[in-house]
Amino acid sequence: MSVINTKVKPFKAQAYKAGEFIEVTDANIEGKWAVFFFYPADFTFVCPTELGDVADYYDEFQKMGVEIYSVSTDTHFTHKAWHDSSETIGKIQYTMIGDPTGALTRNFDNMREDMGLADRGTFIVDPDGIIQAVEVTSEGIGRNAVDLLRKVKAAQYVRANPGEVCPAKWEEGDATLAPSLDLVGKI
Template identity: 80%
Template structure:
């Protein structure tokens, strides 16, 4: 079963953000665009490259009205320790949610039950709390934050322009499509 076009489920988790421990809930997420960026574990290999890549795009995402939440089944204490120990993770300004029970990871259906770890899952959530896009990759395949920004722009465009859709490789400012009977078989 896919969680695409479904409402995020209620949650309340501890997190680390900019030197402080905070609580994050589903209600706090609603009202603006959000990216949930699940990854297997702190102090690993591909994960810091991905989180650092998102950190490099965070200012751009903020300008677009998007908040980022990275999530692993580690604790918020482990996130702080990793932040303190790694130059790559130290540059992160977004919220790092701890999910030691795995409840949030299961809510997004990206838990590897046998290992107790999250898959590499990216979820774009609209201001109403509805999941608009999903990307899940296998353990050894890192994601690209530049393409994440492109996908968020496409999701925001479609939300703001009912009746229009973004074709493959759409970039901001490019032509969109207006699905109709006239387009059938002509693309």
């Protein structure tokens, strides 16, 4: 079952951010845009390249009013150890949520049950807590922060402009579409 257009379920988790352990709950995302960036495990191969890529664009996400939450089934302690020992992970300023019970990962229907690991899944959540976009790739396929930025911009545009939609490859400033009977068969 798809989680698109569903509300994020209540959650509470421990996280690592800016040299501190913090608690994160569903209340933290109320009224804000959020990206939940799930990955299989700390100290692996594709994961640090993705997390580092998102870290490189974190300021841009922040300017758009978007908070990033990376999530794996590791603990917040493991996140700190990885942050302290890896140059790539050390540049992360966003929140790294530990989900050792898998509760948050299951809330997003993103758990590989046979392994106890999160799938490589990205979820864009609007200020009402509704999931607007989902991307899940297999183990060896890394994601791209630039394309994630584009998708968030499109989601924000559609929310701010009811009656308009963003076509394929839409970039900020490009033309949009206003779905109507007149467009049927004309695109």
